[in-house]
Amino acid sequence: MxxxxxxxxxxxxxxxxxxxxxxxxxxxxxxxxxxxRTPDPVLESVAKVLTPLGPFADxxxxxxxxxxGLDVLAQVCRRSVTGVxxxxxxxxxxxxxxxxxxxxxxxxxxxxxxxxxxxxxxxxVSFGAFGHFLxxxxxxxxxxxxxxxxxxxxxxxxxxAPPRPAGPAFWALLGFDAVMxxxxxxxxxxxxxxxxxxxxxxxxxELARAGFVTDLYALPGFGARDDGSxxxxxxxxxxxxxxxxxxxx
Numbered sequence: 487m488x489x490x491x492x493x494x495x496x497x498x499x500x501x502x503x504x505x506x507x508x509x510x511x512x513x514x515x516x517x518x519x520x521x522x523r524t525p526d527p528v529l530e531s532v533a534k535v536l537t538p539l540g541p542f543a544d545x546x547x548x549x550x551x552x553x554x555g556l557d558v559l560a561q562v563c564r565r566s567v568t569g570v571x572x573x574x575x576x577x578x579x580x581x582x583x584x585x586x587x588x589x590x591x592x593x594x595x596x597x598x599x600x601x602x603x604x605x606x607x608x609x610x611v612s613f614g615a616f617g618h619f620l621x622x623x624x625x626x627x628x629x630x631x632x633x634x635x636x637x638x639x640x641x642x643x644x645x646x647a648p649p650r651p652a653g654p655a656f657w658a659l660l661g662f663d664a665v666m667x668x669x670x671x672x673x674x675x676x677x678x679x680x681x682x683x684x685x686x687x688x689x690x691x692e693l694a695r696a697g698f699v700t701d702l703y704a705l706p707g708f709g710a711r712d713d714g715s716x717x718x719x720x721x722x723x724x725x726x727x728x729x730x731x732x733x734x735x
Contacts, residue, residue: 493516493519500512506676506678510576514575514576514579517551517576518554524613529554529558531644532720537562542640544563544608545563545610546610546611548612548631549570549572550580551613551614552576555569556583560586560588560591562609563609566591567589569594570598577593598627601634604634605639608636608640610642611641613643616684616689617679618678640724644705644719644721645686645718645721647716647717648682663680663681663682686721693721700724702719702721702722703719703720705720
């Protein structure tokens with residue numbers, strides 16, 4: 487599952503019994519050698535979809551981790567790229583990345599639920615972080631993103647179609663979430679990470695209530711499911727001028 491440079495089972499156990507922030511501080515030095523890092527094909531596909539929608543001036547990577555999304559933003563943003571994460575350890579790794587040609591890069595430690603920015607960005611992206619937020623937190627999270635976008639700004643993130651119940655991936659994710667719920671019922675502090683709590687239908691509704699107009703784009707290279715629907719999509723939510731939003735699919 488992990489490369490030789492990745493964390494040991496003992497290190498993963500210590501992380502799993504820590505808070506989310508502390509757990510990622512511990513995992514940070516080896517995070518890029520785990521399957522938890524967003525795969526390069528996903529990042530490349532997102533960049534391909536975003537490129538014709540830009541260019542953008544200033545971009546924000548929400549819950550940036552070790553900075554895997556830096557290249558995506560650097561390709562589509564002309565002026566500046568900012569990464570924000572609440573883990574100091576993850577940001578320490580991100581700061582060691584070679585700076586891209588073009589936009590200025592800034593790394594900021596902050597909680598995504600209380601962003602320390604005004605409407606300073608034209609694009610906000612996020613990769614693989616939403617399992618760390620409970621469904622009841624989405625309205626506040628999306629409200630924060632809306633508040634840091636300039637009028638007409640874009641919020642984009644990839645989503646993968648849920649596995650079919652007949653497949654082993656479905657039961658693996660179901661089992662993982664069940665273990666996490668038991669762990670959080672018995673141990674403090676909690677470690678919030680649920681793969682099946684981020685449901686696209688609910689997400690689109692919350693985006694609309696936050697004031698976004700949303701479109702879905704198939705991500706190239708991931709193919710289609712048996713029913714013809716894409717295996718992976720990019721949610722592209724644009725900040726509207728009013729407090730009410732709509733969803734287009």
